[in-house]
Amino acid sequence: MKIDSFDGKNIHLFGGSSGIGLATAKQLANLGANIFIYARTEHRLKSAALEIENYRQISEQKVVWISVDISIPEDVQQVIASTVEKYGTPDILINCAGRAYPEHFEAISYQQFEETMKVNLFGIWNSIQSILPYMKENGGLIVNTSSVVGYVGIFGYTDYAASKFGIIGLSESLRSELKRYGIGVSILCPPDTETPGFETENLTKPAETKAISQGAGMMEADQVAVQLIKGMRSGKK
Numbered sequence: 001m002k003i004d005s006f007d008g009k010n011i012h013l014f015g016g017s018s019g020i021g022l023a024t025a026k027q028l029a030n031l032g033a034n035i036f037i038y039a040r041t042e043h044r045l046k047s048a049a050l051e052i053e054n055y056r057q058i059s060e061q062k063v064v065w066i067s068v069d070i071s072i073p074e075d076v077q078q079v080i081a082s083t084v085e086k087y088g089t090p091d092i093l094i095n096c097a098g099r100a101y102p103e104h105f106e107a108i109s110y111q112q113f114e115e116t117m118k119v120n121l122f123g124i125w126n127s128i129q130s131i132l133p134y135m136k137e138n139g140g141l142i143v144n145t146s147s148v149v150g151y152v153g154i155f156g157y158t159d160y161a162a163s164k165f166g167i168i169g170l171s172e173s174l175r176s177e178l179k180r181y182g183i184g185v186s187i188l189c190p191p192d193t194e195t196p197g198f199e200t201e202n203l204t205k206p207a208e209t210k211a212i213s214q215g216a217g218m219m220e221a222d223q224v225a226v227q228l229i230k231g232m233r234s235g236k237k
């Protein structure tokens, strides 16, 4: 699914208050889109929305923030329904919400595993289930953020890799189902990227994981956003 123009498009970004999601939101605002960002923490959403507003082409472009936990299906359904009712049909959904607390497998509690799956994988399920009935009206695009760890298992990432491999399976299956509605499904697999989330990751990262990633280089969130938008324009899956 190629997106020729972002001008006037309604773009919903989960995880749009920080890191890759925020960088993408700013660039899309600069291309004329209406931006709807979702995350949990209100003060970060508010300041992100102010930043995004500065990138708008015209003041009529909407920049709206919505506080919700992506892992709670009924809450996600409710906020998407009310946002769509107020601002109109969604054109693009970008799923960037995610968490990573790398550790040795034996140090990862069941609760951590459950939380990682609920946010990273079930969260994407929730946002897509909630937005799809509206997106089917005009077609559109769904972008799900996996990771390099979504196709190569890496030391220290057992719970995270399980969630990110899951996103690839979900997205590839869904792609063939949604083609009939004119909805594309793409997967973003960033490498290590300089973001607040990456800083948090580093707090628990085992030495072995650090050693592996040292050789791999880092990207800036803005660079990932540039690649994501380029991919959306070219119809990259």
Ligand SMILES: NC(=O)c1ccc[n+]([C@@H]2O[C@H](COP(=O)([O-])OP(=O)(O)OC[C@H]3O[C@@H](n4cnc5c(N)ncnc54)[C@H](OP(=O)(O)O)[C@@H]3O)[C@@H](O)[C@H]2O)c1
Residues within 6 Å of the ligand: 014, 015, 016, 017, 018, 019, 020, 021, 038, 039, 040, 041, 042, 044, 068, 069, 070, 071, 095, 096, 097, 098, 099, 100, 119, 145, 146, 147, 148, 189, 190, 191, 192, 193, 194, 195, 196, 197, 198
């Ligand atoms: N940075 C990297 O090196 C890297 C590499 C590969 C893939 N990725 C993936 O790229 C995506 C973005 O990563 P990032 O580094 O930009 O992360 P980040 O800076 O930590 O931003 C994460 C965003 O997700 C939101 N979020 C987290 N938990 C949430 C929840 N339960 N409900 C709703 N929103 C939630 C956060 O806001 P609140 O905390 O306020 O909710 C924030 O807006 C993630 O899926 C990550 O796994 C990142």
